Amino acid sequence: MWIAEKLIIVNSGNMREAESLADDVLNDLVSRNLIQVAKRTYDGRISSCRIHDLLHSLCVDLAKESNFFHTVHNAFGYLSNVARVQRITFYSDYNAMNEFFRSNPKLEKLCALFCFTKDPCIFSQLVHFDFKLLQVLVVVMPRKYNDRIIIPNKIGNMSCLRFLRLKGDIDAKLSNSIVKLKCLETIDIEKSGIELPCGVKESKQLRHLRYGRSRQASNGWCSISPFSRNIFSLPPNNVQTLMWLDDTLFEPRLLHRLINLRKLGIEKIFDSIVKIIRVVYDYEKIKYY
Template identity: 30%
Template sequence: MWVAEGIMQKRDAESLEETAAYDDVERLCRRNMVQVAEMTIDERIKSCRVHDLLRDVAIRKAEDENFFQIHDTRDDKISAKSRYLAVHTLPRDKNYFGSSTPPLRSLLFFNIRRYGEDISLSFKSFRKLRIVDLENVEMGYDLPEGIGEFRLLRYLGLRRTSIERLPHSFGFLRNLQTLDIRNINRVIVSNFIWKLESLRHLYANDIMSNVPLKIEGLRNLQTLSRIHFDHIMHNDMTTLTSLQKLGIWVDGTSEIDKLCTHLSVVGSLKTLHLYCLEQPQSLAGLSKLHHVTALKLFGKGLRTLPPDFPPNLSRLSLKETRLGADPMPVLEKLGQLSFLKMKDAYERQQHMGISGNGFHQLKFLELRYLRVDEIKVEEGALPQLRCLRIRECYRLEKLPEELKHISSLDKLELVDMPKDFIRRLDADMVSSVPNLRIF
């Protein structure tokens, strides 16, 4: 959103505006103007919030300047002067934006939820809009063709809106940078994506199209999430010169080896997510992806690990897979791996084991909702481990005693673990870890 507003600039030739925006969030947190609400295991800000007193001061100042308004009553008319408007309650009066043309640049909806009527956006009156966020507005209709009138629109958030189809007029939104259509249901999209020449981020859960979507030529595209295998294979990926993060749906007929050959030419690609509802015929070929450093494997269709991995892989996430055998003997041999996250990744087994030479570069390990009774760690394993987070592993009886011998371990986080597990914590182990956090 900050990038779409035009308030972020590149700090140097290589960094992106999005990188600068994250740096500013960190700077605000260090100055205590913004509070960190949740951190990732590798200590990046995942979510944040503003103290209520600071929020009140900011709102009063913004309203004095006719800069920003929050509308949270059904009786008042919405101001026609503010450039930024957050709507918490839709007024009774259908003409709630007034008769004059508002100078709105950003329009954000919060907590509206179910609303079966047309929100009555007069498209010709809102031609200056840069940002529209309709997240969680469960509209009972699809966007009209008039959305194409928002020619200056840079950010459109339709997450959890129940919208099922995007109109053809989307092809006119040549300034659109971010499109978020992460709905529970599939979203039907006609073949206009290639026209959105400014597009940087396309977020979706499932895009459906009668023909393979043309995406080649989008030289600004950085993020493309959850697109189907066939769509990818029908495009010349060498034209996506900025693509860094890609998520792909694969099924039982998908040929991963051909996919990896197809993607190996995308030198900018750093992160790959594969979503598997069925077990692919083969998972071989990942070793061709020399540029990929982060890999996520998701889905109940994945019952075995790939026979190979990207050679420079440093981050791996396994989520909701159905691995039948202990994955640790394979994963512990990945020489560059520094971050490993496993959530509901392993069919119920009695134990999981890490050998004495295992994970010699791993620094961050998160185990969540694993159905294991015991985790065995041999002495000498995990020599670089800095943070261990164990979350919702309800069958786990105790921590491995060998953890007390890992001198690099600085932080141990136990989240939503059973009370009996907490009671059985070894006093020596607790004292050996500088930072123990129990949530």
């Protein structure tokens, strides 16, 4: 997410990846006791972290003063210098968010939007707003709905979008229009019931894909085919994170194509597949289950 917002930029001449630089920044914050590690991966990398309540409150106050980000709990919150707001988090229903954007239609510099809502209409309504510079979109829905949720094709009009995370019991399918998002680097739908479109393989800038296990298991071939059956249509050196692959769809040729891979998640992995991975790809940051 830091990379998507260009808070971390790789200078010309620097041979390191932006993801490695982001790890350094995170570890530096830990060493200075500004954040605490909540969980680590098997290889010692930080998986999740937390921040002390007092420090969190201080960060929020400073962010508001500097116009770095704002939090809106209802439609009646007032933001100073609203036209220059770059990041907004909504903890409210759709009506509150809709009223806010209708009252403030000229959020021309908005680059990050976080929505924590129970309203299933959130997707169909978001596309009606003109987010020309939006780079980060996160939608979290805590409730489960019996009906299938519609994610409109117009999501493909968010031309600057680089980071997309959808989380919750969301039964939906992403539109093939996301293929038009030439800047999209991260799709994180791991903790949701969302299906990927087959056309996602055409996203040449895609670097990180986190895909739901349960949805993959129920959809088999269609769910992960962009990264198994059609691997030779993928450009090399882009995908760094690929989770979760079904072992029945795993092909060793995939690793030859994705030579920049840093993290791989395979469900129900067998010893035979582990041997293939070790032979084909000698990298240290592999994660398999």
